[in-house]
Amino acid sequence: MSLRYALLALLTSRPLTGYDLSKHFSQSVAHVWHAPDSQIYPALNRMERDGLVESVPVRWGPKGTKKEYHITDEGLAAFRDWINQPLEIRRQRDPAYLKAAYLEWADPEAARAQLTQHLEYWSSHLELLRRTREALRDRTHPTLVHRLRKFPPEQHERIIRYKVFAYDGLIDQARAEVAWAKRGLRLIDELESEAAPAVSRGASADR
Numbered sequence: 001m002s003l004r005y006a007l008l009a010l011l012t013s014r015p016l017t018g019y020d021l022s023k024h025f026s027q028s029v030a031h032v033w034h035a036p037d038s039q040i041y042p043a044l045n046r047m048e049r050d051g052l053v054e055s056v057p058v059r060w061g062p063k064g065t066k067k068e069y070h071i072t073d074e075g076l077a078a079f080r081d082w083i084n085q086p087l088e089i090r091r092q093r094d095p096a097y098l099k100a101a102y103l104e105w106a107d108p109e110a111a112r113a114q115l116t117q118h119l120e121y122w123s124s125h126l127e128l129l130r131r132t133r134e135a136l137r138d139r140t141h142p143t144l145v146h147r148l149r150k151f152p153p154e155q156h157e158r159i160i161r162y163k164v165f166a167y168d169g170l171i172d173q174a175r176a177e178v179a180w181a182k183r184g185l186r187l188i189d190e191l192e193s194e195a196a197p198a199v200s201r202g203a204s205a206d207r
Helices: 003-011 018-027 037-049 073-084 095-100 108-137 142-150 153-206
Strands: 053-060 064-071
Touching: 003 018, 003 037, 003 053, 003 064, 003 073, 018 037, 018 064, 018 142, 037 053, 064 073, 095 108, 108 153, 142 153
Parallel strands: none
Antiparallel strands: 053 064
């Protein structure tokens, strides 16, 4: 998935300025496709050049203007084509798991610090995902509110349930990461506990 399809997804609900796109991106799409502002604005320029979006100047402040982006018919067609195409499944590339496979080389405290960081990040992210899913289910999520205004009521349930389904998967992944980090911390304690008597016996033998 490229960044342009994430941006097109947001623009299918309504026109947005670059600033608003960035804000809504961080509240929704960023949970599945992270991108900083430094990538979003160049992507919008390329999309406009490729005819997927068009921009119009809108009033900004007392004298200024800014670009508001509208998805074009070509952009809608490209987005629909992408949605209907199966994704290429890519093999995993995760440095956390690569390092975990060789933690015997790490100092125990360094291993604990890495897994604790992993646990804290995913625990916090899990709570964010849960709150977002709840906001989708009760229809208070700001991005969803604007999307529902554009589409007829008979489509609302379909829109909401697919988004909740996506977040259910993200929550399952986050729970698995939390559980994995906790198991790792227990493993470190077990290995250090098993190593302690051996060290003690070795010290006694030296005496």
